[in-house]
Amino acid sequence: MRLVLARNRLIAYAAAAVLAAVAAFVPTPYSLMLPGQAVDLTSVVSVGGHHAPAGSLYLTDVRFARRATAVQLLTSVMPGAQVVRTKDYLPRDTTAVEYEGVQREAMSESQSIAAFVAERAAGYRVPVPQSRVLVVMFSQSSRASRVLQPLDMIVSIDGHPIASNIDVERALAHVKAGTGVRVAIFRRGSERTLSVPTMPYKTRTALGAYLTTIYQRPQIPVAVSFHLPDVEGSSAGLMFALQIYRTLHPIADSQHLRVAGTGTVAYDGSVGPIEGARQKVVAAKAAGATLFFVPKENYAEIAGTTGIHIVPVSTFSDAVHALSS
Numbered sequence: 001m002r003l004v005l006a007r008n009r010l011i012a013y014a015a016a017a018v019l020a021a022v023a024a025f026v027p028t029p030y031s032l033m034l035p036g037q038a039v040d041l042t043s044v045v046s047v048g049g050h051h052a053p054a055g056s057l058y059l060t061d062v063r064f065a066r067r068a069t070a071v072q073l074l075t076s077v078m079p080g081a082q083v084v085r086t087k088d089y090l091p092r093d094t095t096a097v098e099y100e101g102v103q104r105e106a107m108s109e110s111q112s113i114a115a116f117v118a119e120r121a122a123g124y125r126v127p128v129p130q131s132r133v134l135v136v137m138f139s140q141s142s143r144a145s146r147v148l149q150p151l152d153m154i155v156s157i158d159g160h161p162i163a164s165n166i167d168v169e170r171a172l173a174h175v176k177a178g179t180g181v182r183v184a185i186f187r188r189g190s191e192r193t194l195s196v197p198t199m200p201y202k203t204r205t206a207l208g209a210y211l212t213t214i215y216q217r218p219q220i221p222v223a224v225s226f227h228l229p230d231v232e233g234s235s236a237g238l239m240f241a242l243q244i245y246r247t248l249h250p251i252a253d254s255q256h257l258r259v260a261g262t263g264t265v266a267y268d269g270s271v272g273p274i275e276g277a278r279q280k281v282v283a284a285k286a287a288g289a290t291l292f293f294v295p296k297e298n299y300a301e302i303a304g305t306t307g308i309h310i311v312p313v314s315t316f317s318d319a320v321h322a323l324s325s
Helices: 002-025 070-077 094-123 165-171 239-247 275-284 296-302 316-324
Strands: 029-040 046-048 056-065 084-086 132-138 153-157 180-187 190-196 199-200 204-206 208-217 222-226 258-261 291-293 311-315
Touching: 029 275, 046 239, 056 239, 056 275, 070 165, 094 208, 094 222, 094 316, 132 165, 153 165, 165 208, 239 258, 239 291, 239 316, 258 275, 258 311, 275 291, 275 296, 291 316, 296 311, 311 316
Parallel strands: 056 258, 258 291, 291 311
Antiparallel strands: 029 056, 029 084, 046 222, 132 153, 132 208, 153 180, 180 190, 199 204
C-alpha cells in the first residue's frame, strides 16, 4: 500500500513538473502588449543650428511579449497589459526578425515625414516628394494574398489614385468589409486591374495587406538627426514633428510642458491611428506627463483615463493649436 501511495505521489510530482515546464516554456497562440517607455525627445531630436527648447515632449511605445507562455500571460493583470492573438499582429509567413526589419524601416520613414511636415509648418519651402505604394506582406487572415503579390505597386482603388497609405484608408472608408474592390497595380512592368477582397480590421475596412509608401527622400532645408535606439514603427511621427516644429518655431510659455503622445503623420499633415493606445498612456503617466495626444480614431480606447488630459487630434495643426493654447 505504501509503495502504491509513493508511486502515485511520484507520478503526481512528475505530472506537475511537466505542466510547470509547459506553462513556463511552451508558447501559446497569444501575445502580450505591455506599456513601454516614454522617451524625452529633447535628447533624441537634433535640429541643425538650433537649440532644443525648454519643456519636454515624449514619444511613447509598446513592449511585446510575442507568442507568450502561459506563465507570461499571468502578467496580463498588470495596468495597461493586454492579451492579443499573435496572428493578428505578426504577418503571415513572417518571422519576428523580418517583421522588426519592416518596423525599423517604418520608423525611418516616419522621421523623414515628420521633418517635412514640421519644416513646412514653420514656413520653410519644402517640395512634396513623389511616392508609390507597395505590397510588402499579408495578415494571416487575409484573402487578398490569393490575388496580390509582394512588390505589387498599387496605382488606384475603385478609381481613387493611390500615393500613400492614407489614400488607401480613404479609398476604403465607405467600402463594406468583405466585398471586393477594383485595384489597379503595376506588376513586373505592366499594369493590370484585379478584384481584391477586403476584410474587417477593428473599426474599418482593410485589404489585409501590409503596405509601405516609398517616397523620394524630401529635400529638407534644415538638417534633422535622430538618436533613438530600440524603438520601431511609425507611431512616433506626430511627436517627432511637434519637437522639430517647436525647435524651429518657439511656442510661448512652453518651458513647463510635459506632453506625451502617439500617432502616425502623413505628408499632408493628417494624423493616423496606431496600436497600443492603452499601453502608451500608461507609459505617459509614469513619466509624469500631464497631457496626451492620441489620434482621433483611438480616442474611445482611452477616453476614460484619469490623471492625465487626453487630447484627440486629426491633424498636425490640431496638435500645434493645442500646444499653443
